[in-house]
Amino acid sequence: MTPRSGERLTPDQVRSIALPPARFGHRGYDEEHVLAFCALVERELVTLLNEKASLWEEVERLRRRIIDTGDASGVRPEDAHVQAVRILSNAQQMADRYVADAQQYSRQITAEARRHRDEVLAEAKTHADRVLDEAHSRASRAAEGAAAEPGPAANGEWRDRTAELAYLRTFSEVYRTHLRAYLETLLNNVEDWEQSEKSSLAAARAELPFPFPSVAPSAGQATPPAPAAGPPPSPYASPPSYTSPPSYSSPSPARLP
């Protein structure tokens, strides 16, 4: 329904947009879909405005060429510069889109993983409770059975010990069986996970149209200018006064975590 990024938005799509209703307990449309659609419309408008601006320039350029009846060959230097600006702008927008898509992808994956983790934890807790209950009830039955059997001596303490032994033996056996099954499932999950990560990484690499040479920080860029030669920084002798504000002002409280 929602066009994928990169595809063009058509008037038809806007007319026939069908947004799913929000989750139970919320009014209106599903927020995520509405936001995604708005982002798409916004991107389309930006593209259109840029195209409009460049077409307008093209018209101007051609008009000037007609008026300048003289030299119609050769590109004038300012035209070349504007063209270069346009090429760089397009490349920048492409890079922006890749970064935004990657960020969006990472947001979805993380949110999904978080949800999955909560589910797994809840399920594990329920499972553990169930296993404990089952082990306890089976062991209790075993203990009762052992206590009821006629022993070599009608000694009460002997009977209690036999019952306790039967209880513990059954309890640990049930528990061990469940634990083994659980660990095996877990191990299989981890292997599946490893496998799917390998294949998705390979796929993601294959999808990149060209390498991004500028993403990796070059050593020169990441290294700060060497500190000026001179005496070492003075020891931190005077802590700031807590009762009076510092001499420098405290600007923008805006926080962008």
Place this chain on the structure above:
Amino acid sequence: MHGDAVPLFFYSDLFLRHPETRELFPVSMAAQRDRLVHALARVVSEAGHLDAITGYLQDLGREHRKFGAIDGHYPAVGASLLATLAHFNGAAWTPELAADWQAAYGRVAQVMTEAAAEDAGNRPAWWEATVVAHELRRFDIATFRVAITEPMLYLPGQSVSVEAPERPRIWRFYSMANAPRDDLTMDFHIRMIDGGALSIVLTRGLAVGSRLRIGAPVGTLTYRPEPGRDVLLVAGSTGLAPLKAIAEQISLLPDPPRVHLFFGARTADGLYDLAGLEKMAAGCPWLTVVPAVSHEPGFPGERGLLHEVLARSGNWREHDVYASGPTPMVEATVNQLTALGVPQGRIHVEDFGWSEP
């Protein structure tokens, strides 16, 4: 009305004329273009009386030091700004208009460079920091300690912007979780934001020895002792960091007031620093730590959202209140305390700008 096309043209023009300026910016320029448009709109709307925005421009000039901006960049930016305006105004662009803009930009650049130069006399453009300890407390929450080489004067409760070499030119603000120390180490508490560019590096990508850059301290969530007034600290998730720093500052006072620190999270594993706080409280008879959890029915302590727990836990009308954490938590806390009769002037907040999933 050219929308994004104007800043797009401006930056492309700047990078083509002065390629060396490109590396002052992040890979993605989308957010940067928005910022430029906002800053320009603010300057243009006040162009008649520059005095009104002098403070803003000075902040901007100081802030640009950590981005690596130098005096020589200012004329280059001015030239590209004028070229952009000429391009989009077409025939309407006259030499007189150009001269007016040139003069206005010159004044703006002067205020910014002067503020930057004055700042350069007082402190470095940024601090180089080395990670000396890093601990993943939950899969998405980490605490780490860095050591810096030059002293930094800051007040407990303030924050600094942080940049990692893995994400060049992406700066994000984080609060120090300790009062200034003689050994020049600082603690940070980081929560991974889904899709966040830097937070994922700081939670899961750091190790002892990793290098970071740290900008100058900012922020107004700072503590001023008021005689006879007790203190209420309300922390949601990693909003604890600045309040822990304030608690540490109070512990250094000769006669500390009574302090209640409420520390809230959705589940018990979100109370990532409770052990540290309880250890601190054990040595400080004036400090009471109250953990609260909202989404875990089996939790043995206080259950509910922080503002609900506050409402049933005492009378805060004579307290100085400091609250910090996710946006909805900070808003609910302020509303609740105001409704309970705490004067607005005594409530100090830091909004971390995200909501906890």
